[in-house]
Amino acid sequence: MAEPLARGCLSKMTVEPGPPARYTLIAGADRVPLADWLGATLRLDWTGAIACTHCGRATRKSFGQGHCYPCFKKLARCDTCIMKPELCHYFQGTCREPEWGEAHCFQPHVVYLANASGLKVGITRRTQIPTRWLDQGATQALPILEVASRQQSGLVEVLFKEVVSDRTNWRTMLKGEAPVLDLAAERDRLLARLGDGLDELRQRFGEEAIQELDAEAYRFDYPVLEFPGKVTSHNFDKQAEVCGRLLGIKGQYLIFDTGVINLRKFTGYEVELRAVDPSLAGPATPGLF
Numbered sequence: 001m002a003e004p005l006a007r008g009c010l011s012k013m014t015v016e017p018g019p020p021a022r023y024t025l026i027a028g029a030d031r032v033p034l035a036d037w038l039g040a041t042l043r044l045d046w047t048g049a050i051a052c053t054h055c056g057r058a059t060r061k062s063f064g065q066g067h068c069y070p071c072f073k074k075l076a077r078c079d080t081c082i083m084k085p086e087l088c089h090y091f092q093g094t095c096r097e098p099e100w101g102e103a104h105c106f107q108p109h110v111v112y113l114a115n116a117s118g119l120k121v122g123i124t125r126r127t128q129i130p131t132r133w134l135d136q137g138a139t140q141a142l143p144i145l146e147v148a149s150r151q152q153s154g155l156v157e158v159l160f161k162e163v164v165s166d167r168t169n170w171r172t173m174l175k176g177e178a179p180v181l182d183l184a185a186e187r188d189r190l191l192a193r194l195g196d197g198l199d200e201l202r203q204r205f206g207e208e209a210i211q212e213l214d215a216e217a218y219r220f221d222y223p224v225l226e227f228p229g230k231v232t233s234h235n236f237d238k239q240a241e242v243c244g245r246l247l248g249i250k251g252q253y254l255i256f257d258t259g260v261i262n263l264r265k266f267t268g269y270e271v272e273l274r275a276v277d278p279s280l281a282g283p284a285t286p287g288l289f
């Protein structure tokens with residue numbers, strides 16, 4: 001069998017905006033620029049090992065995208081309030097890691113509209129722009145509000161969720177490009193409709209706490225040769241070997257002709273990545289094989 005292109009525990013792929021978006025697969029210390037392998041037949045083998053991305057200990061199962069059970073129960077980043085920031089319990093004195101919370105949650109957050117599978121609302125730390133959208137496979141995004149903390153962003157999102165989805169339909173996202181939306185018009189429509197609720201939050205947190213942004217919309221383009229007609233997914237827990245022709249990358253998904261795989265879901269899984277037929281594609285680096 002060919003030497004692996006990469007071997008180690010999976011991390012989230014890094015991605016540069018491009019266009020098209022430029023993904024790097026990360027396995028342990030190995031980095032594989034995936035643009036070089038678009039169209040090639042690749043094979044990913046899970047060795048059966050999983051290492052916690054936080055403490056490194058071996059774990060039989062992955063919790064909360066790559067954590068061992070003790071870390072999953074102990075870390076603030078694995079707490080319910082990360083997914084539902086409106087439930088922030090820092091002020092009750094029960095934050096699992098107050099210092100981590102201060103560094104990550106008590107930072108400016110942005111409320112945005114994005115389009116990966118249709119209009120959705122979301123929140124992110126300002127420092128995660130534009131990575132957050134690329135990780136979702138969004139083709140468009142528009143920051144609409146800036147707020148002082150994660151909790152406040154959660155409260156704003158709760159307002160928006162009454163009238164717009166906060167979810168991406170990943171199957172739809174992987175089947176093609178969502179029809180283009182006029183996000184600025186959607187913003188104006190939503191801000192007008194939710195004005196009373198936003199004013200109530202401003203009364204609670206201060207006039208300055210929630211600011212409207214006049215930002216430019218972002219557009220993203222993904223390296224996809226062909227979208228799948230029907231989306232089936234690979235799962236290392238059921239089948240340790242994933243093999244297929246790499247047709248594209250969108251969000252944190254690799255799109256093979258044999259099915260898609262969400263690499264983020266398998267953070268911490270130790271894998272080996274190989275080119276099945278290196279003569280078909282790959283970097284023009286003589287002697288690599």
Ligand SMILES: [Zn+2]
Pocket residue numbers: 052053054055056057067068069070071072
């Ligand atoms: Zn751990």
